Amino acid sequence: MVLSKTASESDISVHSTFASRYVRTSLPRFKMAENSIPKEAAYQIINDELMLDGNPRLNLASFVTTWMEPECDKLMMDAINKNYVDMDEYPVTTELQNRCVNMIAHLFNAPLGESEAAVGVGTVGSSEAIMLAGLAFKRKWQNKRKAQGLPFDKPNIVTGANVQVCWEKFANYFEVELKEVKLREGYYVMDPVKAVELVDENTICVAAILGSTLNGEFEDVKLLNDLLIEKNKQTGWDTPIHVDAASGGFIAPFIYPELEWDFRLPLVKSINVSGHKYGLVYAGIGWVIWRTKQDLPDELIFHINYLGADQPTFTLNFSKGSSQIIAQYYQLIRLGFEGYQNVMENCRQNAVVLKQGLEKTGRFNIVSKDIGVPLVAFSLNDNSRYNEFEVSDMLRRFGWIVPAYTMPADAQHVTVLRVVIREDFSRTLAERLVFDICKVLHELDALSSKISAKREENGKNGTVVKKTALQTQREITDVWKKFVLARKTQVIC
Numbered sequence: 504m505v506l507s508k509t510a511s512e513s514d515i516s517v518h519s520t521f522a523s524r525y526v527r528t529s530l531p532r533f534k535m536a537e538n539s540i541p542k543e544a545a546y547q548i549i550n551d552e553l554m555l556d557g558n559p560r561l562n563l564a565s566f567v568t569t570w571m572e573p574e575c576d577k578l579m580m581d582a583i584n585k586n587y588v589d590m591d592e593y594p595v596t597t598e599l600q601n602r603c604v605n606m607i608a609h610l611f612n613a614p615l616g617e618s619e620a621a622v623g624v625g626t627v628g629s630s631e632a633i634m635l636a637g638l639a640f641k642r643k644w645q646n647k648r649k650a651q652g653l654p655f656d657k658p659n660i661v662t663g664a665n666v667q668v669c670w671e672k673f674a675n676y677f678e679v680e681l682k683e684v685k686l687r688e689g690y691y692v693m694d695p696v697k698a699v700e701l702v703d704e705n706t707i708c709v710a711a712i713l714g715s716t717l718n719g720e721f722e723d724v725k726l727l728n729d730l731l732i733e734k735n736k737q738t739g740w741d742t743p744i745h746v747d748a749a750s751g752g753f754i755a756p757f758i759y760p761e762l763e764w765d766f767r768l769p770l771v772k773s774i775n776v777s778g779h780k781y782g783l784v785y786a787g788i789g790w791v792i793w794r795t796k797q798d799l800p801d802e803l804i805f806h807i808n809y810l811g812a813d814q815p816t817f818t819l820n821f822s823k824g825s826s827q828i829i830a831q832y833y834q835l836i837r838l839g840f841e842g843y844q845n846v847m848e849n850c851r852q853n854a855v856v857l858k859q860g861l862e863k864t865g866r867f868n869i870v871s872k873d874i875g876v877p878l879v880a881f882s883l884n885d886n887s888r889y890n891e892f893e894v895s896d897m898l899r900r901f902g903w904i905v906p907a908y909t910m911p912a913d914a915q916h917v918t919v920l921r922v923v924i925r926e927d928f929s930r931t932l933a934e935r936l937v938f939d940i941c942k943v944l945h946e947l948d949a950l951s952s953k954i955s956a957k958r959e960e961n962g963k964n965g966t967v968v969k970k971t972a973l974q975t976q977r978e979i980t981d982v983w984k985k986f987v988l989a990r991k992t993q994v995i996c
């Protein structure tokens with residue numbers, strides 16, 4: 504997306520080294536060139552420029568799959584020219600999607616009879632899935648309020664302040680107030696007691712997260728369900744629950760099968776999961792499953808007569824690729840329950856290796872949980888000399904992409920680093936990362952003692968008398984930035 508950008512002189516054309524074998528002139532960056540260029544040149548120019556992207560395998564910031572088997576890559580390439588929406592022309596792709604929906608619904612314990620079909624749809628990701636689920640709740644609530652002759656213009660949704668940004672988008676785009684339960688230091692998920700307190704007659708649903716984006720922790724959906732049943736009994740409302748299982752939906756069923764978070768709980772009416780996270784497919788697929796037909800208002804389903812047949816659809820977009828659906832089906836049949844269980848168990852174990860390695864340094868406080876999404880979130884025990892952002896920046900030098908971020912209200916004073924453990928993050932990489940983190944700490948230690956020695960000297964000469972904590976912090980950051988930039992340049996050159 505481009506909102507605004509002023510181009511500098513050097514910015515207006517794209518130069519390329521090897522492509523100069525084919526084309527001598529540079530290409531305008533933001534305007535279409537007058538003439539065509541050879542296909543080899545186009546390839547070379549783009550390929551050269553893309554080299555400067557980070558390495559997806561070392562991108563520990565993301566939950567999204569970065570590796571699949573070559574057989575699946577092949578299936579995806581073979582299907583790249585198939586539009587998913589042409590269901591009549593590609594009935595097999597449609598059928599594969601339906602099989603995936605049913606398999607996932609069973610995985611989430613949807614109350615289905617022997618031959619009963621599940622209700623759900625493949626989406627571009629959990630964000631689209633959440634928009635659809637949210638719309639269904641909003642419409643159901645509105646219909647009920649209308650029927651009761653009650654006002655239906657102020658819907659709200661209750662979540663924790665730790666929700667992923669797509670919930671804020673949903674609230675904004677579909678005009679639903681987001682009522683957030685605040686976090687506190689040491690507790691980074693939605694407190695079910697407080698959530699139920701926020702519920703009122705205008706609440707379309709409470710959204711719980713299975714696998715908080717911030718620290719991977721599973722919210723207590725069972726407690727939420729039990730408390731909400733009580734509240735519904737007292738008030739006569741029937742406030743439902745949605746579970747945002749974007750990351751945890753493909754983890755809990757395999758390695759925490761006893762954990763009750765899904766359709767086993769009566770108030771859970773819909774669940775979303777990202778196929779491209781622990782569903783093990785490349786970016787571009789998510790799923791939303793409804794408990795029963797009654798939980799998805801029929802009026803939201805479009806029955807289109809497109810190129811010959813009646814097709815029910817409930818998606819935000821029309822055309823999209825088929826490859827991701829085919830890839831999801833591949834993973835489900837290729838791995839089976841056993842395979843997913845092995846992958847998830849492996850991720851869990853590698854998370855333990857990383858966590859223990861970090862604990863051994865004695866420098867970090869771990870804020871992720873043993874039961875949850877396999878990730879390690881951690882903060883510095885002592886961030887008075889340098890902070891988590893600086894550790895993150897320094898790790899880039901080794902190629903690691905480890906994000907640092909502050910927690911939402913009311914824990915915004917806490918900063919964490921987060922490493923997501925995906926299937927392709929091996930034990931060797933975990934050990935290597937601990938090693939590199941130690942090196943970074945070492946360098947930052949040395950740097951900060953240099954700065955304080957210098958400060959002491961200045962103090963002696965009477966040049967600097969007293970500084971506020973803020974000034975000191977700024978000074979450290981400045982020196983540190985220069986240091987990192989100098990190093991970075993060295994590496995790139």
Ligand SMILES: *Cc1c(COP(=O)(O)O)cnc(C)c1O
Binds near residue numbers: 630667712714750789
């Ligand atoms: C990743 C994530 C989302 C958004 O999912 P996409 O599939 O990237 O659209 C929503 N909620 C949670 C909890 C997530 O982890």
